[in-house]
Amino acid sequence: MKNKTTLDANAAKKFLQANWGIKADLSALPSERDINFKAVGDKTYVLKIYTEVNATLKASLNFQNKVLNFLQDNSIHCAPAVIGAKKNKTLIPVSKSSYARLLSFHDGVAWGNAATHSGEEIEQLGRLIATVDKKLASLKITQTEKNSLNAPFMWNMLQAGKILSWSGKIEDQELRKLVEKTLTNFQKNIVPELKKLPKQVIHNDGNDYNIIVGSETLSLIDFGDMIYAPKIVGAAVAAAYVGIKSEDPVKEIAAFVRGYHSINPLSLDELSIFLELVKVRLASSVANAALQRGNNPGNEYLSISQNDVPRTLKLIDAFDKNFAIFRLRNAIGFEANPNAKAIRDFLLTVKPANILKKSFNDLKRVYINWSFDNPEIPRSTSAIEDLMAKTGADVTIGYYCENRNVYQGEAFKPEAASARTFHLGVDIGMPAGTEVFAPLDGIIEVFNNNSTHLDYGPVVILRHKTDTGINFWTLYGHLSIDSMPNWKIGKELKAGELVGRMGKEEENVGWPPHTHFQLLTDLCGMGIDIYVVAPRDEVALWRGISLNPNLILSIPNGTDAHAKISPESIRSERRVVISQNLSLNFKKPINIVSGSGAYLFDEKGKSYLDLVNNVAHVGHGHPRVVAAAAAQMSVLNTNTRYLHQSVVEYGKALTSTMPDPLSVIFFVNSGSEANDLAIRLARAHTKAKAVVALRHGYHGHTQSVVEISPYKFLGKGGQGAASHVGVAELPDLFRGKFTGKKATDKYIENLKKTIKGLKQPLSAFFAESIVSTAGQIVLPDGYLAAAYKLVRSHGGVCVSDEVQIGMGRVGDKFWGFELHGVVPDIVTLGKPLGNGHPLAAVVTTPEIAASFNNGMEYFNTFGGNPVSAAIGQAVLEVVYDQKLQLNAKNMGDYLRLGVKELGKKYPIISDVRGSGLFIGVEMMIDDKTPATNEVADLMEFALSKGVLLSCDGPDNNVLKIKPPLVITKSDVDLLLSVLSDWLAKK
Numbered sequence: 001m002k003n004k005t006t007l008d009a010n011a012a013k014k015f016l017q018a019n020w021g022i023k024a025d026l027s028a029l030p031s032e033r034d035i036n037f038k039a040v041g042d043k044t045y046v047l048k049i050y051t052e053v054n055a056t057l058k059a060s061l062n063f064q065n066k067v068l069n070f071l072q073d074n075s076i077h078c079a080p081a082v083i084g085a086k087k088n089k090t091l092i093p094v095s096k097s098s099y100a101r102l103l104s105f106h107d108g109v110a111w112g113n114a115a116t117h118s119g120e121e122i123e124q125l126g127r128l129i130a131t132v133d134k135k136l137a138s139l140k141i142t143q144t145e146k147n148s149l150n151a152p153f154m155w156n157m158l159q160a161g162k163i164l165s166w167s168g169k170i171e172d173q174e175l176r177k178l179v180e181k182t183l184t185n186f187q188k189n190i191v192p193e194l195k196k197l198p199k200q201v202i203h204n205d206g207n208d209y210n211i212i213v214g215s216e217t218l219s220l221i222d223f224g225d226m227i228y229a230p231k232i233v234g235a236a237v238a239a240a241y242v243g244i245k246s247e248d249p250v251k252e253i254a255a256f257v258r259g260y261h262s263i264n265p266l267s268l269d270e271l272s273i274f275l276e277l278v279k280v281r282l283a284s285s286v287a288n289a290a291l292q293r294g295n296n297p298g299n300e301y302l303s304i305s306q307n308d309v310p311r312t313l314k315l316i317d318a319f320d321k322n323f324a325i326f327r328l329r330n331a332i333g334f335e336a337n338p339n340a341k342a343i344r345d346f347l348l349t350v351k352p353a354n355i356l357k358k359s360f361n362d363l364k365r366v367y368i369n370w371s372f373d374n375p376e377i378p379r380s381t382s383a384i385e386d387l388m389a390k391t392g393a394d395v396t397i398g399y400y401c402e403n404r405n406v407y408q409g410e411a412f413k414p415e416a417a418s419a420r421t422f423h424l425g426v427d428i429g430m431p432a433g434t435e436v437f438a439p440l441d442g443i444i445e446v447f448n449n450n451s452t453h454l455d456y457g458p459v460v461i462l463r464h465k466t467d468t469g470i471n472f473w474t475l476y477g478h479l480s481i482d483s484m485p486n487w488k489i490g491k492e493l494k495a496g497e498l499v500g501r502m503g504k505e506e507e508n509v510g511w512p513p514h515t516h517f518q519l520l521t522d523l524c525g526m527g528i529d530i531y532v533v534a535p536r537d538e539v540a541l542w543r544g545i546s547l548n549p550n551l552i553l554s555i556p557n558g559t560d561a562h563a564k565i566s567p568e569s570i571r572s573e574r575r576v577v578i579s580q581n582l583s584l585n586f587k588k589p590i591n592i593v594s595g596s597g598a599y600l601f602d603e604k605g606k607s608y609l610d611l612v613n614n615v616a617h618v619g620h621g622h623p624r625v626v627a628a629a630a631a632q633m634s635v636l637n638t639n640t641r642y643l644h645q646s647v648v649e650y651g652k653a654l655t656s657t658m659p660d661p662l663s664v665i666f667f668v669n670s671g672s673e674a675n676d677l678a679i680r681l682a683r684a685h686t687k688a689k690a691v692v693a694l695r696h697g698y699h700g701h702t703q704s705v706v707e708i709s710p711y712k713f714l715g716k717g718g719q720g721a722a723s724h725v726g727v728a729e730l731p732d733l734f735r736g737k738f739t740g741k742k743a744t745d746k747y748i749e750n751l752k753k754t755i756k757g758l759k760q761p762l763s764a765f766f767a768e769s770i771v772s773t774a775g776q777i778v779l780p781d782g783y784l785a786a787a788y789k790l791v792r793s794h795g796g797v798c799v800s801d802e803v804q805i806g807m808g809r810v811g812d813k814f815w816g817f818e819l820h821g822v823v824p825d826i827v828t829l830g831k832p833l834g835n836g837h838p839l840a841a842v843v844t845t846p847e848i849a850a851s852f853n854n855g856m857e858y859f860n861t862f863g864g865n866p867v868s869a870a871i872g873q874a875v876l877e878v879v880y881d882q883k884l885q886l887n888a889k890n891m892g893d894y895l896r897l898g899v900k901e902l903g904k905k906y907p908i909i910s911d912v913r914g915s916g917l918f919i920g921v922e923m924m925i926d927d928k929t930p931a932t933n934e935v936a937d938l939m940e941f942a943l944s945k946g947v948l949l950s951c952d953g954p955d956n957n958v959l960k961i962k963p964p965l966v967i968t969k970s971d972v973d974l975l976l977s978v979l980s981d982w983l984a985k986k
């Protein structure tokens with residue numbers, strides 16, 4: 001296609017106004033095939049003009065519009081939107097063979113314009129491509145569309161074999177050979193694998209100039225190269241460009257894969273061919289550029305990445321195949337080396353010989369700390385000797401996965417994100433000359449004298465085999481020069497035979513006498529230079545390649561330092577290791593490492609006032625609770641089938657806080673479990689099954705309680721109400737279905753209707769007294785009393801869910817239901833009971849407990865164990881001894897008053913409600929518009945000021961305040977000043 005414009009900027013401007021009614025200023029944008037103008041008017045657009053449009057191109061443009069509309073319709077806004085012209089047309093003739101269309105403009109810079117990208121940005125790119133692919137998998141297409149997506153096309157990887165017919169145009173002969181090797185291998189070995197994978201429409205051109213980096217988002221543009229192919233093909237196309245400027249492209253590609261996989265999972269089969277596909281794309285790019293350069297010598301756009309592409313292709317080709325797969329496996333959350341499990345399993349069933357003469361059990365050991373945390377590292381031989389003399393130790397032990405501050409040289413510079421500082425062996429320190437023996441039968445694989453200062457000195461690697469024939473290796477560093485004559489590659493050593501002796505400081509090139517012992521599942525093509533210290537941003541990867549050597553050494557106190565990795569690494573590991581349903585708070589999640597009282601602290605020591613955590617009821621890390629836990633843990637922890645004073649005493653103490661006849665307790669482990677048991681109790685007692693719950697209410701995450709949680713089953717991903725569940729309207733007098741006079745009666749009337757509408761007899765009515773997930777809705781006076789009466793008249797029992805609000809939090813009373821003067825039949829307890837220890841309970845009447853006792857055993861492994869009971873008792877006593885209920889009342893009153901005062905000046909604060917320290921602040925823009933975005937903004941603002949807040953309610957516009965009960969007046973003042981600053985800046 002020729003780059004011949006049919007419209008200049010001026011004519012295009014008029015054309016835009018005539019057809020779309022949009023007034024805008026136009027400027028030309030660079031492009032390979034089309035003529036593009038950026039149009040800045042009310043919004044910013046791209047006007048795309050296509051010349052010499054034949055029927056095929058016209059069909060393709062219509063198809064692009066279909067795809068882009070499909071993405072927009074499915075809330076995928078990271079791709080351009082098609083702007084309809086007058087009469088909703090999307091493709092407008094410019095002249096006989098020329099057409100135009102208008103797309104939304106995605107502001108930002110092209111990915112390829114930035115010199116480097118962080119791992120996090122690359123993962124984000126992976127997620128972008130995956131998001132589009134995942135949605136496109138459900139796009140329905142016609143046979144004609146499929147045919148055109150399969151038509152001959154030089155950028156269709158499935159047709160890459162054809163490129164061999166023009167690869168001869170590549171001038172650099174070495175490069176030509178590599179391209180041809182890649183394409184031939186593709187034809188022979190990869191195409192058959194691709195044929196097994198399902199096909200879909202893919203974007204197929206996520207190159208670094210089609211990714212637009214905006215201030216917070218990435219966008220994918222140019223859908224002109226779509227094909228019908230396995231999703232992995234498009235992922236590989238995008239991945240081919242992410243590492244293009246890097247010396248280590250496989251690392252960057254792995255980051256891309258991680259991001260992609262976290263949205264659209266990749267299988268191991270897909271992963272196993274991934275890098276070959278990346279190479280095919282790069283090889284195609286080299287060959288196609290050679291072809292296009294020949295045809296079109298003047299076009300710079302065609303050569304845009306042609307310096308980096310061959311370099312990247314060569315780097316990937318030369319990269320060790322095993323190590324590459326380890327990186328990709330680790331990227332998707334799998335253990336890096338698939339053999340690691342078998343090697344570990346083998347070592348768990350054998351008893352290796354002692355590598356020192358004696359077992360570590362019989363040696364007095366002292367651990368050395370060479371980490372960044374230690375200001376006085378015993379680094380010299382004399383410092384180590386002093387330490388040993390002082391402690392009377394026979395041997396020093398240096399940790400595995402310790403973040404070390406003792407290495408020198410470029411690769412180890414601690415400032416760098418990928419500095420190599422995580423130690424992968426265990427150091428065993430004894431006097432020079434100490435003999436070191438082979439723990440298992442093995443063969444000398446490789447050895448050397450790495451004599452650079454602070455390297456290894458004499459080092460040897462043995463190869464071993466598991467009983468199923470899987471190889472693994474042990475490495476011994478810092479041995480003596482006189483050990484070396486014994487070493488010969490291929491020589492067999494039996495378990496217990498001498499490997500060598502520990503070297504003196506001079507011969508082991510500057511280290512105190514010791515041996516570095518390492519257990520390797522692979523040598524990653526590095527041979528004797530295998531990493532002995534891992535990059536700090538790839539610790540998880542290396543844990544899966546170089547296992548904890550204590551699997552062989554069996555040092556009784558362990559050897560894993562579990563040194564802290566960066567919050568960024570935790571976050572990216574979390575994406576693939578922990579289920580993605582579990583979201584994180586805040587745009588940039590925080591890494592909380594400790595807590596005290598009402599405050600939390602991140603890894604840098606920044607403090608945060610915690611107004612969210614009603615679990616840490618008596619404050620984070622309360623010393624009495626910690627002491628009670630540790631004391632009981634060190635004496636006994638068993639199940640409840642023995643006589644324990646503590647569980648009975650604590651049970652009685654807890655039931656004594658409740659009105660008669662609530663006197664029988666069951667201990668469980670979570671609020672969900674408590675509510676699940678409550679359902680069972682109710683069913684046993686009433687012989688009925690149906691449950692009524694309040695709209696927007698939440699009672700837990702297990703199957704039975706999700707079914708009675710409208711917050712979940714009517715929310716995102718919910719399946720609607722189960723046949724045994726009825727939903728009563730939430731009695732919200734502020735913004736609920738009924739407000740004003742008589743509203744409470746109407747809600748009771750609605751409850752009656754709900755019960756009547758049930759398809760089966762009523763068993764239980766579940767409600768919190770302040771409905772938390774609904775946005776801290778305080779039930780109106782009289783509602784619960786009337787509701788309980790009604791429920792009981794229909795044969796049901798009344799369950800009060802106190803999981804969130806109980807234990808003195810509501811200030812005026814110890815339990816939330818007491819605010820309403822009612823006595824439930826069953827009360828469920830959770831969060832605050834154990835101050836963070838998983839302790840929950842159900843309290844009921846003797847009568848209901850008797851109905852439940854029908855012969856079936858009720859055994860709960862952990863529920864009510866002596867440690868839980870000791871913790872629960874300590875928490876309860878702290879609530880009493882520190883008068884925390886009164887503090888909740890006073891601080892809650894003070895806080896609500898302060899917020900109400902602010903509300904007089906700032907009408908966005910439209911309702912302040914709650915009781916004690918269970919508070920909701922509802923924000924509205926006007927009577928009808930919830931301030932959802934504003935509340936989100938406030939939470940981020942407060943975070944920046946060191947205050948943690950959360951929000952809830954159907955519109956996420958209610959600030960929830962439910963701090964540990966130990967907050968002080970100055971903590972409340974801090975919140976009020978942050979709130980006031982935010983309101984003032986709005």
Ligand code: PMP
Nearest residue numbers: 670671672698699700801803804
């Ligand atoms: N009931 C209520 C009212 C809750 O808020 C929750 C937890 N947020 C639960 C039950 C479930 O408790 P858990 O998460 O301990 O299972």
